[in-house]
Amino acid sequence: MSEAPLNQAAFVRACPLADVPAEGTLGLEIDGEPVCLIRTGSEVFALRDVCSHAEVPLSEGEIYDHTVECWLHGSCFDVRTGQPTGPPASEPVPVYPVKIEGDDVYVAITASEES
Ligand code: FES
Numbered sequence: 001m002s003e004a005p006l007n008q009a010a011f012v013r014a015c016p017l018a019d020v021p022a023e024g025t026l027g028l029e030i031d032g033e034p035v036c037l038i039r040t041g042s043e044v045f046a047l048r049d050v051c052s053h054a055e056v057p058l059s060e061g062e063i064y065d066h067t068v069e070c071w072l073h074g075s076c077f078d079v080r081t082g083q084p085t086g087p088p089a090s091e092p093v094p095v096y097p098v099k100i101e102g103d104d105v106y107v108a109i110t111a112s113e114e115s
Contacts, residue, residue, distance in 0.1 A: 010108040017105050020044060025068065027059030028057050035096065038068055038079045045079040046098045046107045049051070052077075052084070052091035 012030055020026045020039040027036055027049050034049035036059040047084060049057050051070045058077070062069045068075045076086030082095040097108040 007057040010110065011099055011106040012109070014046070014105045014107045017044070017100060017103050020105065023063050025059040025061065025063060027057050030107055033109050035075060036068070036110070037098075037105060037107070040065055040066060042081065044100060044105055045096050046096040047077065047079060047082055048094040048096075050093070051075060051089060052093050058093065 008086050014030055014037060015026065015028060020037045022039055025036055027034065029035065036047045036049035039046045040063055047058060049059050051058050051072065053070065053073060053075050056070065056072045058068050058070060059064045066079050067076050073088055074086065075084060075089035077083065077093050078085050082093040084090055084092060089106050096110060099106040
């Protein structure tokens with residue numbers, strides 16, 4: 001008998017859940033994409049690890065509830081949506097679906113940026 005595998009093929013294992021600090025961030029690369037994992041409460045979120053203002057890693061920022069604050073100029077983003085909630089950034093940051101399976105975090109990198 002085998003356990004049901006992750007049913008979305010796009011999900012890839014990112015890291016052990018224990019690697020993501022409580023109320024903190026972890027920057028890593030998945031399929032060549034810089035990813036910022038954010039743990040707040042019992043939830044984990046994933047954003048592209050690049051501030052939309054001046055392209056520095058958001059994983060070096062601070063977490064307040066569902067907000068990540070960029071360390072360089074203080075832009076804030078909602079970690080659930082990637083939308084900017086505080087200036088100077090005005091563009092959203094891509095967010096990626098996250099799944100926790102057992103003791104591991106899985107992220108689906110979706111190539112949905114285009115305009
Ligand atoms: S680089 Fe993030 S706020 Fe300026």
